[in-house]
Amino acid sequence: MRLLLATMSHETNTFSPVPTKLARFCRDGTTLLKGEAAADFYRNTGTCMGGYLQVAAEAGAAITVAVCASAPPSGRVDAEAFELFCGLITDAVAAGGWDGIMLDLHGAMAVETFEDGEGELLRRIRAIDRATPICVAYDMHANVFADMVVNADVVAGYHTYPHIDMKETAIRAGRALLGVIAGKLKPSTAWGGVPMLPHVMAQGTHMFPNKDLQAKCAAWEASGRAVAASLFVGFPHADVPMAGLSAVVVTDNNPADAQAMVEELLAFAWNAREGFTFQIEPLEESVARAKMLGEAGPGVVLLDHFDNCASGGTMDTTDVLREIIRQELDDVVFFGIYDPDAVKQAAGAGIGQEVELEIGAKLDMPALQSGSRPLRVAGKVRTLSAGYYRATGGLSPGLQVYMGTTAVLDTGRVQIVLLSRHIEPTAQEMMRILGIDPAAKRFIAIKSRVHWRADLGKLAREIVECAGVGVCTSDYGQLTFRNVRRPIYPLDPEMTLNG
Numbered sequence: 001m002r003l004l005l006a007t008m009s010h011e012t013n014t015f016s017p018v019p020t021k022l023a024r025f026c027r028d029g030t031t032l033l034k035g036e037a038a039a040d041f042y043r044n045t046g047t048c049m050g051g052y053l054q055v056a057a058e059a060g061a062a063i064t065v066a067v068c069a070s071a072p073p074s075g076r077v078d079a080e081a082f083e084l085f086c087g088l089i090t091d092a093v094a095a096g097g098w099d100g101i102m103l104d105l106h107g108a109m110a111v112e113t114f115e116d117g118e119g120e121l122l123r124r125i126r127a128i129d130r131a132t133p134i135c136v137a138y139d140m141h142a143n144v145f146a147d148m149v150v151n152a153d154v155v156a157g158y159h160t161y162p163h164i165d166m167k168e169t170a171i172r173a174g175r176a177l178l179g180v181i182a183g184k185l186k187p188s189t190a191w192g193g194v195p196m197l198p199h200v201m202a203q204g205t206h207m208f209p210n211k212d213l214q215a216k217c218a219a220w221e222a223s224g225r226a227v228a229a230s231l232f233v234g235f236p237h238a239d240v241p242m243a244g245l246s247a248v249v250v251t252d253n254n255p256a257d258a259q260a261m262v263e264e265l266l267a268f269a270w271n272a273r274e275g276f277t278f279q280i281e282p283l284e285e286s287v288a289r290a291k292m293l294g295e296a297g298p299g300v301v302l303l304d305h306f307d308n309c310a311s312g313g314t315m316d317t318t319d320v321l322r323e324i325i326r327q328e329l330d331d332v333v334f335f336g337i338y339d340p341d342a343v344k345q346a347a348g349a350g351i352g353q354e355v356e357l358e359i360g361a362k363l364d365m366p367a368l369q370s371g372s373r374p375l376r377v378a379g380k381v382r383t384l385s386a387g388y389y390r391a392t393g394g395l396s397p398g399l400q401v402y403m404g405t406t407a408v409l410d411t412g413r414v415q416i417v418l419l420s421r422h423i424e425p426t427a428q429e430m431m432r433i434l435g436i437d438p439a440a441k442r443f444i445a446i447k448s449r450v451h452w453r454a455d456l457g458k459l460a461r462e463i464v465e466c467a468g469v470g471v472c473t474s475d476y477g478q479l480t481f482r483n484v485r486r487p488i489y490p491l492d493p494e495m496t497l498n499g
């Protein structure tokens, strides 16, 4: 048996000013992973590609990895970059001889030239090869367009947010594909959506309503009623027509039941729509509340959640950090500010040296009415790191991670992590390799929304959500939506499903 595998993954924040050129899809900014090197990189890791490789190995299949192109969230994908990695996949399909195709896609990729990157890839594959069975593993944040479903035989989505079941999702999709190849499974797929844009801060699977929705999907799969049942919360910061919540259910040759399960998920989600909204507290009050909670000891987590780079944030807005400094919170780790120039200045000065730096706010954010300002800070360069580590837990155990050259500036009260690559703080080890023990810190301030719960969440005694500034704002009123279908909840709060 010969299987073709590929990853093409990007969550596009159409409001983000962060450019998405080819280099962003390359490991270390230089190498686009493919072939044996890609298989070696992902084998035995907690990733979708890791799951596909495991399924293929169990089946004794010969594999080819066309490409593993994966980039942190940012603005629309550069058209040339898309054509390059999409072309690597379609060229491999055209070469022929495949028994099955396993795709690891995100589901919320918008390209300069297309609203629906994944649908475009699948449409092109089907134009070359109408017959070879295809399975796709999608992220829970997929904004599902028709082409993403009708051009695949099996579709499966994650059940957890933070996403700790990426590998399991691909294993579910991959094993179903083997069933199709063997003629033992005849997939029937139903899908649909309701017009709603769940707030990301209300999408976690630790809470109602998504916890309940995902539990339904998992129970149907466990009982065998569904081959794969997926509830996609969608990614609201992609201003594209199909942004928002949807469901896809695959059964073994039972279209009516697939449709029934889709309708049950959508009705549940719509009826629970208020649970998918988020209330904002003024920043000054949040930081004051955090300061008070810190009097009882370590474990107060402050979430600078308007500027999460894993949702397309610039990761360089300074407003939450400025307020932490102004209110004199003591014993803080702040992870982090993306500022490659500041990292260079810190590295130039050297460990132990006193420096005064102007950090952050270097990227304009035209999508917002008001931006951030650079922050002048003085302190000692405490740590310089090349930023390499192998993940032991959290989101993708086993994966080799490159944070880029990283500096820690110690102001006395606050240890500020200065970054030269966009990376979301999720795991304790990201701080430990910088010589910071987060468990001992009174305050852990992070530019994260939900993924931090995968590992840093173990240290949280209290959680304070801080409304800073950024292009993944939880205040939809700060953004101008032009392309998403209307009416849609909660942009049109009084709408009903019947218009």
Ligand SMILES: [Zn+2]
Binding pocket: 139, 140, 141, 163
């Ligand atoms: Zn996601």
